[in-house]
Amino acid sequence: MQDKILEAIKKAIGIEEVHIEAPEIEVYGDYSTNVAMVLAKKEGKNPKEVAKELLQKILSDKDIKILCEKVEIAGPGFINFWLSYEALLGNLKEVNIKGEEYGSSGLGGGKCVVIDYSAPNIAKRFGIGHLRSTVIGQALYNLYKFLGYKVIGDNHIGDWGTQFGTLLYQIDSKGLNPAKLTVDELENLYVEFNSEAQKYEKLWDEARGWFKKLEEKDPKAKEVWKAVLNTSLREFNRIYELLGVKIDYTHGESFYEDKMMEILDELRKKGLVKKSEGAEIIELAGMTPAMLTKSDGTTTYFTRDLATIKFRIGEWNPDIVIYEVGNDQILHFRQVFAATKLINWNNKIHYEHVAHGLIRLPHGKMSTRHGETVKLEDVLNEAIARAKNIIDKSETPLRHGFAGQAGRGLSHSEKDNVAKAVGIGAVKYFDLTHHPATDIIFDWDKIFVLEGNSAPYLQYTYARTQSVLRKTQKLKNSKTPNLKIGNPSTSLRPSALRLRLEEMVSLSNQWKVETNAEEILVLRSLVRFSDVIVSAAKNYSPNLLTNYLFNLAQKYNNFYNLHRILPSEKEIGDWKLEIGNFRLALTRGVGQVLNNGLTILGIETPEKM
Ligand code: ARG
Numbered sequence: 001m002q003d004k005i006l007e008a009i010k011k012a013i014g015i016e017e018v019h020i021e022a023p024e025i026e027v028y029g030d031y032s033t034n035v036a037m038v039l040a041k042k043e044g045k046n047p048k049e050v051a052k053e054l055l056q057k058i059l060s061d062k063d064i065k066i067l068c069e070k071v072e073i074a075g076p077g078f079i080n081f082w083l084s085y086e087a088l089l090g091n092l093k094e095v096n097i098k099g100e101e102y103g104s105s106g107l108g109g110g111k112c113v114v115i116d117y118s119a120p121n122i123a124k125r126f127g128i129g130h131l132r133s134t135v136i137g138q139a140l141y142n143l144y145k146f147l148g149y150k151v152i153g154d155n156h157i158g159d160w161g162t163q164f165g166t167l168l169y170q171i172d173s174k175g176l177n178p179a180k181l182t183v184d185e186l187e188n189l190y191v192e193f194n195s196e197a198q199k200y201e202k203l204w205d206e207a208r209g210w211f212k213k214l215e216e217k218d219p220k221a222k223e224v225w226k227a228v229l230n231t232s233l234r235e236f237n238r239i240y241e242l243l244g245v246k247i248d249y250t251h252g253e254s255f256y257e258d259k260m261m262e263i264l265d266e267l268r269k270k271g272l273v274k275k276s277e278g279a280e281i282i283e284l285a286g287m288t289p290a291m292l293t294k295s296d297g298t299t300t301y302f303t304r305d306l307a308t309i310k311f312r313i314g315e316w317n318p319d320i321v322i323y324e325v326g327n328d329q330i331l332h333f334r335q336v337f338a339a340t341k342l343i344n345w346n347n348k349i350h351y352e353h354v355a356h357g358l359i360r361l362p363h364g365k366m367s368t369r370h371g372e373t374v375k376l377e378d379v380l381n382e383a384i385a386r387a388k389n390i391i392d393k394s395e396t397p398l399r400h401g402f403a404g405q406a407g408r409g410l411s412h413s414e415k416d417n418v419a420k421a422v423g424i425g426a427v428k429y430f431d432l433t434h435h436p437a438t439d440i441i442f443d444w445d446k447i448f449v450l451e452g453n454s455a456p457y458l459q460y461t462y463a464r465t466q467s468v469l470r471k472t473q474k475l476k477n478s479k480t481p482n483l484k485i486g487n488p489s490t491s492l493r494p495s496a497l498r499l500r501l502e503e504m505v506s507l508s509n510q511w512k513v514e515t516n517a518e519e520i521l522v523l524r525s526l527v528r529f530s531d532v533i534v535s536a537a538k539n540y541s542p543n544l545l546t547n548y549l550f551n552l553a554q555k556y557n558n559f560y561n562l563h564r565i566l567p568s569e570k571e572i573g574d575w576k577l578e579i580g581n582f583r584l585a586l587t588r589g590v591g592q593v594l595n596n597g598l599t600i601l602g603i604e605t606p607e608k609m
Helices: 002-013 035-043 047-059 062-067 085-101 129-146 162-174 183-199 203-215 219-243 253-269 301-316 327-343 376-393 412-432 455-477 501-508 517-538 542-562 570-574 577-600
Strands: 031-033 068-074 078-083 112-116 150-155 274-276 279-284 287-293 320-326 350-356 359-361
Touching (some): 002 047, 002 062, 035 047, 035 078, 047 068, 047 078, 062 078, 078 085, 085 517, 112 129, 112 301, 129 150, 129 320, 129 350, 129 359, 129 376, 129 412, 129 517, 129 577, 162 183, 203 219, 219 376, 219 412, 253 287, 253 301, 279 327, 287 301, 301 327, 412 455, 455 577, 517 542, 517 577, 542 577
Parallel strands (some): 112 150, 112 320, 320 350
Antiparallel strands (some): 279 287
16 A cells, blocks of 8 residues: 555656555554655755645645545644545455455565574574574564565584584593484584583584584594484474475575685685784784684684575575574674775675574573573473363464354364464464564563464454354355455456556445444554555564564454354344455455565464364
8 A cells, every 4th residue: 555655656756766555553544645845845945835836736646545544744843644434444345355365565575685594503402592593583584585585594503613622522532322312412412522622621622623523524433423313303393394384495504614614715815804813814904813724724704604695696696685593693793894894895785684582491591400401392292281281272362252162163183284374373473473573581471371373363363254254154155145255356467466546446335334443453554565665674673563463463352252244043034244355354354464564574374173
């Protein structure tokens, strides 16, 4: 809708540079523009006077007359727009015609975005910390794709580096069979090494020695490394399977091993390398220098990230590169971006570190009594068990008529699938409701809050819309009079999905109904979806989308609780078909938008719960 209003304004006032936004507060209308203030500043005029002049032109435009019920000047010279009833109804039609495509656009114009996310470290448990990167990264991936970008997901797993030397040392000195070690055992070897090395600092030399061997392609070192890699990948894949996440590429750090020399040579040639106590560094304005090679000649995480950028440029020629990585690496990425600028491979690329905060237990860090990190797999399995429990009990404490509905009429295997969708969905959604930068306190009660901003609440609401539609189908098949779902004409070809204004209005005229306040609120909320998608992507904030979906679901449930959608058996005789059709279309539209939004967030939407 935003684009339609924007086009109409530009046409009406004959200015190309116009910005509009959807104000958070409803009294400022559905859209608002500051164009009068911008223009007034440029021409040294009074902004209110300019606004008045522009308003005249805007009000006489024929498209604006259709789209808007009211246009007003407010504050220092804002012009605010309220959508007309026709526009709201037309938008609902648009939701139901476009279906899964509603809210998507060609905004990205095929520009390429590379997203670096998940990136767990091998030989360590997939900790709950990497959950954030995986879930937020996947949501950003889906958002950009929905907006017409070409998106590439690249999993930069940590499978190289000095810490790996500690493991090689442990396995060798203990004479262990690497292929038989579980990830838990591998992680314990690290922990043990670290506490030993606190006593005997010399142990670090052993570890460094082993990593050097690995970099020098020592066959024994390579063999152990390969075995550990395979064990870890098996565990990661189990978790990705549980999470329903698929990442396009996995180029671990080791992938860049043979590309290091070339990078170092290039940097040396460009005069960017300095020697410092046997190591090689790159100096960066306004921050600590970054280390390129260590004094023993081995390479660093930093240099591997430079090689990664060069590879990605050659492979995909990206316009934007997003790193979804913890905020303990803020300095690292500032250094990487600064170095990349100095090297000047392609300074048109926009690099963004979407730094996420920690997940903590209510009493501190996410670690067990023994100092081990909490295992994500355990958390996910517990989430599924908790969801199953709720479904089995079938007496959920939900107010809005959900109570007692859960789990009814589901077979055993359906229940298991729903439990998985709800359990995993709840954990993911909880993460996504927070702005990436904030720290999260992990709290089962909040994750499963059935009346609040949680996945189960939205999934219930979606299932409710689908249940209404199924009931309609039943009514239709029985003795009911011609109770047609507002099934909008689908004669438009998919490629012509963008509705023209006149089409929209003529479609909306099919409904001759008086809407109530609750319905209007739902209609207004549906309009905002596409705008929210854009701001969630541009601000790297999937939480904007979760908030929106929660708000929409609340508005729909409010409507649902106050008004009948389908007639009871007795009422069928005097039921007003138009009202029924409109409310069904509204229900279907809400279901569609919840489905589109949750799918983008990577959350499943069971048809029944
Ligand atoms: N494996 C790293 C970690 O767990 C994250 C890697 C992020 N991506 C990158 N290109 N550096 O800390």
